[in-house]
Amino acid sequence: MAISSSLRPLFLIFLIASIIQVSMAGPYSCTPEECPSKCSFRCSATHHPGNCIDTCLDCCLKCLEVPPGTFGNKELTPCYNSIKTKYGVPKCP
Known part of the structure; x- marks a missing residue:
């Protein structure tokens, strides 16, 4: 299956974004x-x-x-820590 020339830039952007997301995990x-399950443990205390x-x-x-x-x-x-409320205080527990 060939990708049309008009969709190639969009496909490349998606591909690069996917690679970056995987490498940043x-x-x-x-x-x-x-x-x-992770949040149940995080909030258990x-x-x-x-x-x-x-x-x-x-x-x-x-943030995953x-x-x-x-x-x-x-x-x-970093992502989890960066989320703030509308008042500028940390949102995530």
Whole structure:
């Protein structure tokens, strides 16, 4: 199957973006299917697990990464750590 000349630039951009995304996967990256279990563990020590899990899932699905442990360590996951609320404070637990 040949790619038409009008679609080649778009195909190349998609291919390069895919390669970059795979190469940027860090040690704490995950698939969308893994987000619920990773967020359940991440939020297991909080007094508000429902709110924590909902927020964690939002962050995980955007970044495909969750920091290790139940608290802190967000500096190990740059995307997860960079998400802020509309007030400029960290959003992800």
